[in-house]
Amino acid sequence: MYTLIKKEGRARRGRFHTVHGDFQTPAFMNVATAGAIKGGLSSVDLEDVHCQVMLANTYHLHVRTGEEKIHQLGGIRNLAKWDGPVLTDSGGFQVFSLAKLRNIKEEGVTFNSHVDGRKIFIGPEESIRIQSRLGSTIAMAFDECVQNPAEYDYAARSAERTYRWLVRSKDAMAECNAASDALNPHQLLFGINQGATFEDLRIQHMKEIAKLDCDGYAIGGLAVGEPPEVMYHILDIVEPYAPENKIRYLMGVGTPGNIINAVSLGVDLFDCVMPARNGRHGHLFTMDGILNINNQKYELDERPIDPDCDCPVCRKGFTRAYIHHLVKAKEMLALRLCVMHNLYFYNRLMERIREALDNDRFSAFASEYADRLDQRI
Amino acid sequence: MYTLIKKEGRARRGRFHTVHGDFQTPAFMNVATAGAIKGGLSSVDLEDVHCQVMLANTYHLHVRTGEEKIHQLGGIRNLAKWDGPVLTDSGGFQVFSLAKLRNIKEEGVTFNSHVDGRKIFIGPEESIRIQSRLGSTIAMAFDECVQNPAEYDYAARSAERTYRWLVRSKDAMAECNAASDALNPHQLLFGINQGATFEDLRIQHMKEIAKLDCDGYAIGGLAVGEPPEVMYHILDIVEPYAPENKIRYLMGVGTPGNIINAVSLGVDLFDCVMPARNGRHGHLFTMDGILNINNQKYELDERPIDPDCDCPVCRKGFTRAYIHHLVKAKEMLALRLCVMHNLYFYNRLMERIREALDNDRFSAFASEYADRLDQRI
Numbered sequence: 001m002y003t004l005i006k007k008e009g010r011a012r013r014g015r016f017h018t019v020h021g022d023f024q025t026p027a028f029m030n031v032a033t034a035g036a037i038k039g040g041l042s043s044v045d046l047e048d049v050h051c052q053v054m055l056a057n058t059y060h061l062h063v064r065t066g067e068e069k070i071h072q073l074g075g076i077r078n079l080a081k082w083d084g085p086v087l088t089d090s091g092g093f094q095v096f097s098l099a100k101l102r103n104i105k106e107e108g109v110t111f112n113s114h115v116d117g118r119k120i121f122i123g124p125e126e127s128i129r130i131q132s133r134l135g136s137t138i139a140m141a142f143d144e145c146v147q148n149p150a151e152y153d154y155a156a157r158s159a160e161r162t163y164r165w166l167v168r169s170k171d172a173m174a175e176c177n178a179a180s181d182a183l184n185p186h187q188l189l190f191g192i193n194q195g196a197t198f199e200d201l202r203i204q205h206m207k208e209i210a211k212l213d214c215d216g217y218a219i220g221g222l223a224v225g226e227p228p229e230v231m232y233h234i235l236d237i238v239e240p241y242a243p244e245n246k247i248r249y250l251m252g253v254g255t256p257g258n259i260i261n262a263v264s265l266g267v268d269l270f271d272c273v274m275p276a277r278n279g280r281h282g283h284l285f286t287m288d289g290i291l292n293i294n295n296q297k298y299e300l301d302e303r304p305i306d307p308d309c310d311c312p313v314c315r316k317g318f319t320r321a322y323i324h325h326l327v328k329a330k331e332m333l334a335l336r337l338c339v340m341h342n343l344y345f346y347n348r349l350m351e352r353i354r355e356a357l358d359n360d361r362f363s364a365f366a367s368e369y370a371d372r373l374d375q376r377i
Numbered sequence: 378m379y380t381l382i383k384k385e386g387r388a389r390r391g392r393f394h395t396v397h398g399d400f401q402t403p404a405f406m407n408v409a410t411a412g413a414i415k416g417g418l419s420s421v422d423l424e425d426v427h428c429q430v431m432l433a434n435t436y437h438l439h440v441r442t443g444e445e446k447i448h449q450l451g452g453i454r455n456l457a458k459w460d461g462p463v464l465t466d467s468g469g470f471q472v473f474s475l476a477k478l479r480n481i482k483e484e485g486v487t488f489n490s491h492v493d494g495r496k497i498f499i500g501p502e503e504s505i506r507i508q509s510r511l512g513s514t515i516a517m518a519f520d521e522c523v524q525n526p527a528e529y530d531y532a533a534r535s536a537e538r539t540y541r542w543l544v545r546s547k548d549a550m551a552e553c554n555a556a557s558d559a560l561n562p563h564q565l566l567f568g569i570n571q572g573a574t575f576e577d578l579r580i581q582h583m584k585e586i587a588k589l590d591c592d593g594y595a596i597g598g599l600a601v602g603e604p605p606e607v608m609y610h611i612l613d614i615v616e617p618y619a620p621e622n623k624i625r626y627l628m629g630v631g632t633p634g635n636i637i638n639a640v641s642l643g644v645d646l647f648d649c650v651m652p653a654r655n656g657r658h659g660h661l662f663t664m665d666g667i668l669n670i671n672n673q674k675y676e677l678d679e680r681p682i683d684p685d686c687d688c689p690v691c692r693k694g695f696t697r698a699y700i701h702h703l704v705k706a707k708e709m710l711a712l713r714l715c716v717m718h719n720l721y722f723y724n725r726l727m728e729r730i731r732e733a734l735d736n737d738r739f740s741a742f743a744s745e746y747a748d749r750l751d752q753r754i
Binding site for chain 1: 410411412413414415416417418419420421437441442446449450451456457458676677679689693694695696698699701702703705706708709710711712713714
C-alpha cells in the first residue's frame with residue numbers, strides 16, 4: 001500500500017507497505033535475474049549496497065529451475081535468502097525480447113525457450129500462477145511490450161488486449177492468493193500501461209486500467225527504441241491519469257538522469273539492468289559522471305572509483321589502478337567490484353533524491369545532477 | 378622466522394614471523410593469481426574465509442600489469458589491499474607450464490608470453506628483482522620444475538642448475554633488499570628442493586641448499602605427474618635433511634588427504650589451486666568427503682553445503698538447492714559461493730590440524746580424516 005508523504009512539483013516522496021517490509025520511494029529495484037545479481041552478488045551483498053527491493057525474472061525462473069520446485073523450496077525469497085520485498089516481472093518482456101518464433105493470440109503467447117528451444121505457452125493466468133508459486137511480494141500483470149516505433153493500429157489493438165489480460169491477471173491473482181498453499185496470500189498486483197508513443201492510446205489505456213484498482217501502476221513499453229524526449233513526453237501526458245494514491249513504476253529505466261527526470265514527472269519506482277551491465281563493461285557511475293575504468297589513464301590512479309563514495313568497494317580503498325589491473329587480467333573480481341559500486345551508486349542516488357524531497361530541494365538537485373550524472377568523464 | 382612450538386611424531390606445530398605479521402603453521406596459502414582470487418573473491422573475502430597468507434603469481438603480475446607499475450602503486454599488498462603476508466612464487470612454474478617455446482640456459486629461461494607471445498627472459502636475478510618490486514613478504518628462488526617421470530641425467534643436471542640459481546637468487550635478494558626504494562627491505566627468500574623422484578638427487582640437493590641458510594625451504598617438483606605414494610616417499614626420505622629450525626613448504630599440494638599426510642611427514646606450509654578450481658567445477662569439500670553440487674539429487678536439498686560448516690556461505694543458510702540452481706542458471710554467483718566455501722574449508726582444515734597438534738591428537742585426526750576427506754560422497 002502506497003502512502004504519499006509529500007510532493008515537490010510533481011515529484012513524490014512516499015512509502016510502500018508490503019507484508020515483506022516497507023520501502024521508501026522513489027526507489028530503485030536491483031535486478032536478480034535468476035535469483036542472483038550478475039557479477040557474483042548475493043543477497044548479503046544486496047544489503048551492503050542498500051538495496052530495498054529485489055527484482056527477479058519470472059521467465060528465467062520458469063525455464064530454470066521451474067516455479068514448482070522453487071515453491072517447494074519456499075519461494076524465491078527463501079531460495080535467495082532475501083528477507084525484503086521481491087517484485088517479479090510477468091515474463092512478458094522476456095517473451096518478446098529473448099524468445100524466438102513467438103505466436104501471440106488472445107489466450108496468450110506461445111514461444112520457444114531460449115535455453116532449450118522447447119515450446120512454452122504463457123498467458124495472464126499462467127504468468128500470475130507462476131509468480132504466485134515463486135511467492136514474490138509484488139506480481140506484474142502479463143502484458144505485451146511493443147517495440148518503438150510502433151504502428152498505430154497494432155499499438156491500439158495490443159493495448160486493448162493488454163487491458164483484457166490485466167482483467168484476467170487480476171482474477172487469476174485473486175484465485176492464487178486464495179489457494180491454501182499460497183506462499184504469499186497477500187501478493188500484490190501491478191497493472192501496466194501500454195500504448196507505445198501515442199498520446200491518445202496511452203491516456204485512454206491509463207484511464208481504463210486506473211478503474212481496476214490495482215495495487216500499483218507501471219508504465220511499460222518505454223525505453224524500447226524511442227528517444228528520451230519522447231519517453232519524457234509520454235510520462236508527462238499520462239501521469240495526470242495515474243491514480244494519485246497508487247505507486248507508479250517506470251519499467252526498465254534507466255540512466256541516473258532518466259531517473260531524476262522521471263521522478264520530476266511523478267514516478268516512484270524503477271528497475272534497470274544498466275548499473276550491472278555497465279559495471280560489467282567497466283563503466284562506473286560517479287557524482288561527476290561516468291568513468292570508463294578500461295581507460296589507460298587509470299593505470300596508476302590510486303584514488304577509489306569515487307573519492308566521495310561510501311560503497312563497499314570505495315570504502316575498502318580498492319583503487320582505480322587495481323580495478324583497471326583486474327579488468328586487464330580478466331579477473332572475475334573486476335566485474336564484482338564494478339557491479340557493487342554501480343548498484344550502490346543507484347541505491348544511494350535514490351537516497352539522495354529522497355533526502356532532497358524531504359528537504360524541499362529536489363528541484364535544485366535535479367537541475368544540478370540530471371545532465372551531469374549521465375555525461376562521460 | 379620459524380618457531381617450532383611442538384611436535385607429534387614428525388608433524389610440526391609452529392609459528393612464522395614476518396614483518397607483515399605472523400602466521401600459525403601448518404598453514405595453507407590462498408592463491409590470488411593476479412592479486413585476486415578466482416571466483417570473484419577480494420581481500421575482504423580472504424579475511425572472511427580465515428586466510429593467513431596470500432600467494433600471488435610473479436609471472437602473471439609481470440605480464441599484466443608489470444612489476445614497475447605495481448611498485449609505483451605500493452606493491453602487491455597495497456594494490457590488493459591485503460595487510461597480511463604475501464608469498465610470491467618465482468615464476469618458474471608458470472614458465473614451464475604456461476609458456477611456449479622456452480629455451481633454458483645457464484643464465485635463465487627465454488620464453489614467449491602466453492598472453493601476447495612477446496619474448497621474455499627470466500633468470501634468478503630477474504625473478505628476484507620482480508618479486509622485490511612487487512614487495513611481497515616472501516620471495517621464492519628461481520628454479521626449474523621438471524615434469525615427472527623425468528630422466529635421471531636431466532633431473533641431475535637440472536637440480537645442479539637449480540642449486541646455482543639459488544645461490545644467485547640469494548645474492549640478488551640481498552642486493553634488492555639493500556636498495557633504497559625496496560618496498561620490503563626484509564623480504565625473505567625460500568630455496569626450493571628439486572631432484573624429481575630420485576632419492577639420491579633429492580637428498581644431495583637438500584643437503585646442499587640447507588647450507589645456504591635460506592629463510593625457508595620448499596619442496597618443488599612434486600605433484601607434477603607422479604603417483605601420491607611416490608610423492609609421500611620422496612617427502613619421507615628428504616624431510617630428515619631439511620633444517621629443523623626452518624619452515625618447510627610443499628609446493629602446489631594438494632587434496633585435504635595429501636595435506637594431512639604431508640603434515641605427518643613434517644611439512645608446515647602448502648598452496649594449491651584445488652579449492653578454487655574444484656569449487657568452480659562445483660566440487661565442494663566437506664568433513665564427510667567431496668560433494669558434487671552439479672548432481673541432480675541436490676535440486677531440492679535445503680541443507681547448506683555442509684551443515685556443520687561455519688563458512689560465510691553455509692552460515693548465511695544458502696542451500697545446496699540454491700547453489701545447484703545457480704550452477705544450472707550459469708550464474709557467476711555459483712562460482713563465488715563454491716570457491717568461498719572451499720577456501721574456508723581448507724583454511725579451517727589447517728585450524729583443525731593445528732588444534733589436533735596442540736592437543737596431542739593429530740595422529741588420531743589423521744587416521745580419521747586423511748582418506749575420508751578425499752572420497753566422493
